[in-house]
Amino acid sequence: MFERILIMAPHTDDGEFGCGGSIARFIEEEKTIFYAAFSSAEVSVPPEFPSDSLVKEVKRAINVIGIKEENLIILDFEVRKFPEQRQEILDMMLKLKEEIKPDTIFLPSPNDTHQDHRTVYEEGFRAFKDTTMFGYELPWNNLTFNTEAFVLLREEHIDKKIAAISEYTSQKDRLYSKPDFIKGLAKTRGVQIGTNFAEAFEVVRWVL
Numbered sequence: 001m002f003e004r005i006l007i008m009a010p011h012t013d014d015g016e017f018g019c020g021g022s023i024a025r026f027i028e029e030e031k032t033i034f035y036a037a038f039s040s041a042e043v044s045v046p047p048e049f050p051s052d053s054l055v056k057e058v059k060r061a062i063n064v065i066g067i068k069e070e071n072l073i074i075l076d077f078e079v080r081k082f083p084e085q086r087q088e089i090l091d092m093m094l095k096l097k098e099e100i101k102p103d104t105i106f107l108p109s110p111n112d113t114h115q116d117h118r119t120v121y122e123e124g125f126r127a128f129k130d131t132t133m134f135g136y137e138l139p140w141n142n143l144t145f146n147t148e149a150f151v152l153l154r155e156e157h158i159d160k161k162i163a164a165i166s167e168y169t170s171q172k173d174r175l176y177s178k179p180d181f182i183k184g185l186a187k188t189r190g191v192q193i194g195t196n197f198a199e200a201f202e203v204v205r206w207v208l
């Protein structure tokens with residue numbers, strides 16, 4: 001486990017929000033990380049920005065965090081309509097599984113209420129049920145969150161997460177993009193286990 005890691009993000013920035021600090025740590029430990037974004041969410045780009053802003057931003061963000069560009073997969077499923085495309089999404093995941101052969105998956109939590117996130121969780125579970133799988137935390141979408149697994153982090157990992165998220169200039173006005181929130185959540189998760197910084201995850205599946 002934790003050698004070939006696939007991060008599944010319904011939209012371009014979900015992976016950085018959910019596990020950006022852990023990605024920074026895994027990169028430091030020379031793990032192989034793949035990042036699949038299922039939508040570049042053109043309709044989510046404010047009118048004053050070019051429609052391909054999120055594609056450019058995700059490339060910059062993964063570069064900041066240290067994922068190789070050849071390990072970034074950007075797909076174009078229509079945002080907010082993932083439930084209608086679930087079969088195509090499942091087929092795509094089965095293809096990713098075949099090509100990447102990941103040993104560990106990070107995906108939205110089973111308690112995520114966003115319809116696109118739910119679809120990635122549900123189809124992700126079907127596609128990768130024989131693989132260790134963690135649900136990441138996005139408090140603004142989570143009905144609740146069970147802090148079942150923790151990744152210990154140092155402040156540099158969280159600073160890298162913040163730097164990656166700050167590349168999403170078209171999305172910078174969101175409350176949860178603010179550095180003090182991101183750092184505060186990492187401190188909260190750290191305090192739960194008596195350390196300074198951490199990210200928490202739900203264990204969807206252990207395969208030992």
Ligand SMILES: [Zn+2]
Pocket residue numbers: 010011014114117
């Ligand atoms: Zn999202």
